[in-house]
Each structure stands twice: as C-alpha cells, then as structure tokens.
Amino acid sequence: xxxxxxxxxxxxxxxxxxxxxxxxxxxYGELLGLRRNPNSPSDDWxxxxxxxxxxxxxxxxxxxxxxxxxxxxxxxxxxxxxxxAKAKLEAAGLEVGEMWDSGACRGAGVHDPAGNRILxxxxxxxxxxxxxx
Amino acid sequence: MQVERVDFVSFLTQDLARxxxxxxxxxxxxxxxxxxxDLELRAGQVTLDVFDxxxxxxxxxxxxxxxxxxxxxxxxxxxxxxxxxxEFDGDTIETSVCKQAWFRDPDGNALxxxxxxxx
Numbered sequence: 346x347x348x349x350x351x352x353x354x355x356x357x358x359x360x361x362x363x364x365x366x367x368x369x370x371x372x373y374g375e376l377l378g379l380r381r382n383p384n385s386p387s388d389d390w391x392x393x394x395x396x397x398x399x400x401x402x403x404x405x406x407x408x409x410x411x412x413x414x415x416x417x418x419x420x421x422x423x424x425x426x427x428x429x430a431k432a433k434l435e436a437a438g439l440e441v442g443e444m445w446d447s448g449a450c451r452g453a454g455v456h457d458p459a460g461n462r463i464l465x466x467x468x469x470x471x472x473x474x475x476x477x478x
Numbered sequence: 479m480q481v482e483r484v485d486f487v488s489f490l491t492q493d494l495a496r497x498x499x500x501x502x503x504x505x506x507x508x509x510x511x512x513x514x515x516d517l518e519l520r521a522g523q524v525t526l527d528v529f530d531x532x533x534x535x536x537x538x539x540x541x542x543x544x545x546x547x548x549x550x551x552x553x554x555x556x557x558x559x560x561x562x563x564x565e566f567d568g569d570t571i572e573t574s575v576c577k578q579a580w581f582r583d584p585d586g587n588a589l590x591x592x593x594x595x596x597x
Contacts, residue, residue: 350506351555355522357546357592359487377481386575396483397523405542416531416539421485430479466485473511 358392358399359420361461362412366391368458369402376437377422395422414460418452421466423478427451430465441465486518486525487545489587492538496584497528504562505547521547540586552577552591559591 363369366389373379379393379400386392390403400420405412424430431441431453442454449470454462468478491497498517501507507519507526515533519526526545531538549555552570556579560566567580579591 350504351547351549351558351591352551353505353522353547353549353555353591355548356487356524357548357594357597359484359546360542360544360588362542378479379481395481398484398487400484413539413542415543416488416490416541417536419488419541419543421488421527423482423485425480425482433479468485 356398358401361400361402361415361420361457362405363402363457363459363461364404364406364412365458366402366404372457373400373402376434376439412459415462417454417462418464419461421452421464424465424467427453427465427467431455434465484524486527487521487543488527488529489541489543489545489583489585490531490538491528491583491585492530492532493584494528494530500583501526501528504559504564521545538585540582540588542588544580544588544590546578546590546592548597549591549593552579552593555579555591 370391373393374381379395382392382394389407390401393400393402427444431444434441434455439455444451444453450466450468452464452466454464456462471477494517501519502509507521510518510520510525516527516529556566556570564581570577570579576592576594581589583589
C-alpha cells in the first residue's frame with residue numbers, strides 16, 4: 346500500500362548506528378541470522394534484509410556525524426518464539442531482558458554490541474480487523 | 479532462531495497529538511490503531527509506532543534511525559512538505575546510487591525522502 350500525501354511507496358531502510366562493524370556483523374549476521382545483502386555499498390554500511398525492511402548497519406563516525414544509539418525498541422523483530430530466541434541468544438552469551446506478555450504479544454529486549462536495544466517480538470492476538478498475525 | 483520480518487519501527491514523542499497531526503496530515507500516513515499513549519501508522523510495508531514514553535515513566539530520546547521513505551520524485555515531495563512548513567536539514571543530496579533529502583518530525587526523529595536511481 347502506497348503512502349498517500351507525499352506519494353511514498355515504502356520504507357527503503359532504517360539506519361542502525363553502531364561503533365564497531367565487526368561486532369555488529371557478528372550480532373546481526375551470525376547471532377540473529379539476518380541475510381547480508383551482497384550488494385552492500387561498503388564495509389562501513391552493511392545492509393541486512395529482514396523480510397520486509399532493510400536494516401542499514403553503519404558507523405556514524407565514518408559518515409560525518411556522531412554516534413547515538415537508537416531509543417529502546419526502535420526495531421521490533423518478529424521471531425517464531427520469543428522464549429526460544431531469548432534462550433538461543435543467552436546460550437551465545439548475550440544478556441536478554443525478561444520476557445513480557447502484553448496480552449496480545451510477547452517481547453524481550455536485547456542490546457546489540459553498540460547499545461541499540463532490539464526487541465524480539467511475537468504477536469499472537471488478533472489485529473483489530475480480526476485477522477491473525 | 480528465524481527472524482521473519484520487522485513487526486514495527488518505533489519513534490518516541492513528547493506530544494502525541496502533535497505527532498498525529500504530522501504523520502497523518504503532513505505525511506499522509508494512515509492510522510492502523512490508536513491508543514492513549516501510542517499511535518500505529520501504516521508506512522508502506524511496515525508499521526510505524528509513535529509512542530509517548532512518559533506513559534511508562536521512560537525518558538524521551540529522538541531517533542537517529544533516519545527512516546528512508548521511498549518516493550517517486552524527491553524534489554516534488556520535498557516541495558510539497560516545505561509548502562506545509564517542514565524544514566529540511568540542508569540541501570538534497572545526490573549520491574552515486576540515490577537521491578535523499580533529510581528532515582525531522584516535530585520531536586526530532588530523523589526521516590528521509592529517498593529514491594534509488596535503479597528502483
């Protein structure tokens with residue numbers, strides 16, 4: 346569905362600012378298992394494809410501005426089972442927050458190596474139109 | 479662990495009513511759901527959640543995510559937003575692969591009008 350008003354078609358990407366590309370690539374590529382776009386433009390701007398959105402993992406300090414982390418839960422990644430994903434990341438040595446349950450979805454936050462708090466997320470309740478996730 | 483998709487992207491706000499006006503009346507996004515402390519909007523293929531963190535006692539911080547909105551014509555979209563009072567961060571940039579124009583929502587969350595030449 347296109348965005349009306351300015352005629353936007355879609356979200357092309359979201360920037361994920363980091364401070365260490367090697368650590369970030371290990372987190373997003375190896376631990377989260379995201380698919381790295383082989384056409385990423387440079388070593389300091391690596392794009393990961395997450396189904397519907399591209400995450401552009403990049404270092405601000407090589408793009409002429411200062412690093413600040415994303416506010417908590419800026420990016421909610423849909424996983425099949427939050428508890429399972431939490432256990433896997435914890436087994437890899439990461440600290441994952443307590444899993445919460447809102448009554449419609451479950452979530453747990455985890456920091457990437459730069460301090461961006463990513464949300465592992467799974468909705469199980471129906472959407473307002475009655476459809477299920 | 480299989481990550482399937484991005485369920486939503488979240489921006490924080492200090493003034494939900496102001497944010498609602500910006501995203502619906504200026505950018506023209508459609509509301510998916512609306513609560514007392516947040517607003518879910520359809521941004522193409524993903525949900526944008528605009529949330530007031532004070533509702534759960536958390537601090538506000540603007541996002542540097544720079545959500546890139548794909549438009550057919552960056553110059554035309556920029557002119558339309560400027561006519562509605564939106565101020566842009568500098569001139570439109572032309573890289574080797576895309577054109578981009580940076581702006582912010584009223585809370586300072588970074589956004590971009592974006593078009594790859596090959597898209």
